[in-house]
Amino acid sequence: MTLAEERTTTTHPLDPMTADEVRAVREILAAAGLLGESVRFAFLALEEPAKAAVRAHQPGDEVDRRFRAILLDLADGSSKDVVVSATRSTVDELREIDPVTDGQPPIIDTEFELIEDILGAEPRWTDALRRRGLDPATVRAVPLSAGSYDHPEETGRRVVRALGFQQFHEKDHPWAHPVDGLVAYVDLTARAVTKVIDHRDLPVPQEPGNFDDPAQTGPHRTSLKPIRITQPEGPSFTVEGSRVRWQNWDLRLGFNEREGLTLHEISFHERPVLYRASVAEMVVPYADPSPVRFWQNYFDCGEYMFARYTNSLELGCDCLGEIRYFDAVVADDLGQARTIRNAICMHEEDFGVLWKHSDMFAGSHETRRQRRLVVSFFTTIGNYDYGFYWYFYLDGTIELEAKATGITFTSAYPAEGHSYATEMAPGLGAPYHQHLFCARLDVSVDGDRNAVDEVDAVRVPVSEANPYGNAFREARTRLTRESEAARAADNTRGRVWHIVNPDRQNRFGRNPAYVLYPEGQPTLLADESSSVHARATFATKHLWVTRYSDAERYPAGDLVNQNPGGAGLPAWTAADRDIDGEDIVLWHTFGLTHFPRPEDWPVMPVDYTGFKLKPVGFFDRNPTLDVPPSAQGHCHGG
Known part of the structure; x- marks a missing residue:
């Protein structure tokens, strides 16, 4: 058989x-x-x-x-x-697949491995290195997605662009030594260099960036005392296959090489909240307009299938406490199964005070501790490392936190200065850039028929009804069609989006809802006429709302690599479908605009971004009144 x-x-x-x-x-x-x-x-x-x-x-x-x-x-x-x-x-x-209209499949490991051999056989590349006094054998070539720039010789061809970084020895981190002013355009199918742009000679930075070398770091500090997290009676969650239950939460875990961790059929107190949630795309556009770097923008999900590079997590390093790990299976380039051990980490953790009050009249002193279930994975794509942490709280809150760390992408930093980069070390720059993520939230708040209200905080003018000018209120606008639902956050108005179920009411006659709280950081900063704007249109708005369709999974389209643009959300929303009281999907853009700091070198402390979903009117009162006081006897209550 x-x-x-x-x-x-x-x-x-x-x-x-x-x-x-x-x-x-x-x-x-x-x-x-x-x-x-x-x-x-x-x-x-x-x-x-x-x-x-x-x-x-x-x-x-x-x-x-x-x-x-x-x-x-x-x-x-x-x-x-x-x-x-x-x-x-x-x-x-x-x-x-039509490479002209559809785009190209993602770049694969086999092609990464070809690059240095292709460049090593190209005299324009090796001569440019030798003219700079560099031995080509010491230069690591980094193949990068090419984007789409209407170069006739690239139409329908499978191409990448390659930058060089010098590596002084086997353990040396080459990101510290960019060979700037030089780029090669490579046809992967022909295995040939189509163009070399040798724009400018810039000195290769010499200072090492080896953050794992004791000669650079100095001796490890000895003043940190151990923190041990224990649960003597075991964790509070249960696992049955891919199904997880924890403190009134019920959900399923999934995983694929494009999105990484996916969450399914999420309910709270046996009431549905989300049918499916994932980070469906991310783009990292760079700000350096130089002839060798203007094209730098990477769609890590769609162009690289970034979850292929998911880390095997280790107890005590990546996760603390009573941990439940899940392996993940992906396929390699040859279609052979590869199991990523400990790809997903799940644990619960204390999160400070849940609620507290000391009452002068009743004489009560009550405190309860917040706790959350954490489901996470970490992936390394080139120089950057990304962690994605989904948090589920006792009060019904869901939070996604994306963590960016690793090594900033580097350039040279010329003596005359640089308008689009930070100097990180002598002669070493880190170009300004953004990390823009798009979460796909297939909502199901108390059922599949949902609607979205945009809610702003607004001042009330002085009037007979507001003589002292202290009044303010909420302004609520129903988003009824897809054309109305490509929206920007506005922190000056405290803008949030309520996902309501119009078919149900709470005891106050209001529709139960979950609220999306955006961070409201900048969306895509590239010009509207730019190629990346056309290809990453999803990142130009904080929110899109679409009618559910089985086929609509990725906000920049199915095939992102070398796609000319217009796919995904802009194409779907052109239909201008009704979204008022329908089966709908929210697409939320969030992220970081990174002006690198010297403190981000040679390895970057974690930077954080994300969003929250919180119930509003979903319950008739605080759903955590039954949380017991802490058992240790150090808190009031009980």
Whole structure:
């Protein structure tokens, strides 16, 4: 019996992909003649069933496990989008990808490995290095996504751009030694350099950036005393397969190489809140307009499948306490299963005071501790490391925190100064840039029919009704169509968005809701005429609201690499669908605008960004009145 003929061991349509399923998919594709010596897997993940099918699933029902694969032929650059049923051993869908209109599959590891050999055989590159007094063998070439800039020789071709960084020895971090003023344009299919731009000679910074070298760091401090987090009776959560229950929360965990951690069927007190939540895209646009760097903008999810590089987390380093780890399965370039050990970390942690009051009249002194469930993963993509932490609180709050750390991307810093970079070390710059994430929130507040109200805090003018001018109120605007629902945050007005269920009422006659609290930091700063603006239109607004569609998963479109722009949210919202009391999806852009500091070098302390979802009118009163006082007897109450 073949793997494809064996029954799947999964019991729910949203269970994560298994190693056996990866092998079964590969077997089916090979039998269909779709694999060959030069064919590589650029993407493989569970093709999640339509929401209606998941809703209809009952325990014991047969599960049809389908998977989407993007296949890239290295020989001619052609690619295919394929959907396979591992349950029925069939190819259900097959489509040729048009590289001009659709874009290109993501860049894969095999192509990264080709770059230095391609550049090493190109005299324009090696001569430019030698003229700078550099041995080409000491220069690490970094292949980077090319974007889309209407260069005729790149139309329909699979290309990257490469910058160089000198590495003085095996343990040296080359990011400290950028070879600036030089860039190579590479055709990956032809395995040839199409252009070398040798714009300017800039000295290679010499000071090392080896943050893991005791010669640079000095001896470790000895003044930190141990912190040990223990739960003698074990954790408060329970796990059954991919399903997690904790303190009135119920949810499912998923994982794929494009989004990383995904969350499904999230409910609180047995009432639905979110059907699905993930970080569906991110873009890192850089501000340096020089001829060798103007093109720098990276879509880490869509161009690189950044969750392929998810870290195996370690107790005491990445997670503290009573930890439950989950492995994740992805496919490598050859379509072989690769298990990422400890890809997802889950634990609960104390989070200070939940509520407290000392009352002079009643003589009561009560304090309760807040606690949260933490579900997280960390991934390294090139120089940066990103952590994504979903927090679930006792009071019904959901928070996403994205953590950015690692090494800032570097440039030279010329003697005359630099208008678009910070000097980090002698002659070393770090260009200004943004990290803009887009969370896809398939909301289901008390059911699938939801609507969105934009709520602002507004001043009330002095009048007969407000003679002393102290009044202010909330202004509420229902967003009824997609054309009205591409919105910017406004912190001067305390703008938030209420996701309401118009079919239900609480005891006050109001619709139960969850509120999205944005941080309101800058959206995409690139000019409206720029290529990155066309390709990352999602990042120009803090909020988009769309009518739910099974096919609409990624805010910049399915194929982001070398896509000319206009895909994803701008294309979908052109239909201007009704979103008032419908099955809707929120897309929330949040992120960091990074003017690097010297303190960010040679490794960057974590910077934080994110958002919160909080219940409002979802309950008739505080839902945590039943939380007991702390057992240690050091707090009032009880």
